[in-house]
Amino acid sequence: xxxxxxxxxxxxxxxxxxxDVIEADPATMRFINGGTTERFHALSNAETxxxxxxxxxxxxxxxxxxFPFSIEMMERHPFGSQCxxxxxxxxFLVVVAEDEGGKPGRPQxxxxxxxxxxxxxxxxxxxxxxxxxxxxxFLIVDRDGPGNNLEEYFFDxxxxxxxxxx
Ligand SMILES: NC(=O)N[C@@H](O)C(=O)O
Ligand code: NI
Numbered sequence: 001x002x003x004x005x006x007x008x009x010x011x012x013x014x015x016x017x018x019x020d021v022i023e024a025d026p027a028t029m030r031f032i033n034g035g036t037t038e039r040f041h042a043l044s045n046a047e048t049x050x051x052x053x054x055x056x057x058x059x060x061x062x063x064x065x066x067f068p069f070s071i072e073m074m075e076r077h078p079f080g081s082q083c084x085x086x087x088x089x090x091x092f093l094v095v096v097a098e099d100e101g102g103k104p105g106r107p108q109x110x111x112x113x114x115x116x117x118x119x120x121x122x123x124x125x126x127x128x129x130x131x132x133x134x135x136x137x138f139l140i141v142d143r144d145g146p147g148n149n150l151e152e153y154f155f156d157x158x159x160x161x162x163x164x165x166x
Contacts, residue, residue: 003106004160005071010094010110010118018096018124020044022085022117044119046141047081053145060084060138062092062131067163071095073154074104074125080143084129085117087137091166094118095127104153111164125153132164 008014012021022043032039046055074097086092092112097104104125112118119141120126129138143149 002070002158002160004162005095005107005109007093007109007111007161007164010112010116015094015096015110015118017098018118018126019081019121020119022083022119023115044083045081046083046119046143047122048143048145049079049122050145050147053079053143053147055080055141056144058140058142059087060129060140062129062136062138064133064135065093065130067161069130069161071107071127071155071159071161073152074107074127075150075152076123076125077120077143077149078123078151079145079147079149081119081122081141082126082143083117083119083139083141085139085141086112086114087139089114090131090133090136091164092132092136092138093130093161093164095130095161096120097125099123099125104155107159109161111166132166
């Protein structure tokens with residue numbers, strides 16, 4: 001029996017089991033460059049594991065997802081974190097899950113606003129990039145290097161996400 005997933009607002013607290021929200025948090029702000037720039041400092045960490053691993057910066061151009069959407073799998077990256085920052089100011093969906101004995105538990109869905117990004121910690125179950133409405137570009141900070149940095153899990157029964165109200 002397919003299960004429907006609710007969509008929740010993305011907040012630092014709600015997302016804390018999975019990683020960090022990348023947003024202009026006043027608590028992290030310091031003025032720099034003679035007061036002409038606000039630096040929102042150290043919002044998260046880019047992590048890599050393994051000899052020869054490096055942090056890389058990428059651009060992802062995501063095509064919008066159609067709804068209702070079927071979450072049939074989740075993935076995780078055992079050797080590095082993965083950060084998604086929207087470049088067009090458009091909302092996107094974040095789908096994560098707690099680990100339950102090496103498999104993802106029930107997915108949790110968050111609606112990220114266009115001024116929010118996320119950084120998944122190492123080995124956090126997530127669904128690949130979910131752009132909304134129109135083609136959207138994202139800055140991605142993740143890991144390159146030796147070893148297989150992708151583990152996938154396929155659910156016996158998919159979970160369904162209805163169209164988000166933006
Ligand atoms: N495959 C890839 O680089 N991207 C995925 O890991 C993703 O989470 O979108
Ligand atoms: Ni990923």
